[in-house]
Amino acid sequence: MSKNLPGAAGDLAEKYPSVWSAYSDLGEATANAGGLTDRERRLVKLALSIGAASEGAVHSHARRGLAEGIPYEDLQQVALLAIGPLGFPRGVAAGTWISDVEDTD
Helix, strand or coil: CHHHCCHHHHHHHHHCHHHHHHHHHHHHHHHCCCCCCHHHHHHHHHHHHHHCCCHHHHHHHHHHHHHCCCCHHHHHHHHHHHHHHHCHHHHHHHHHHHHHHHHHC
16 A cells, blocks of 8 residues: 555655554544545545645645545635635645646646
């Protein structure tokens, strides 16, 4: 699985496979802990990444969202929704981070 991970995450997975395995298991357990759909989970994770101001995580969740068939416009709406609670600069930054991924696909 680590061969599919870019950059530092892939490096960590290669160097510490047991840590990566535990992290993956936690992700699977939390995903299955409720009734959200795959789409809803992806959009929530994108929103949380925006809130945390994690450019890498926004790129990752936007890229995966596009691969899962979520329209680019829906991903951008998440960035727009961030403007209210997080402020205009954070929402605009998130929109540009999402655009980075759309422009490369």
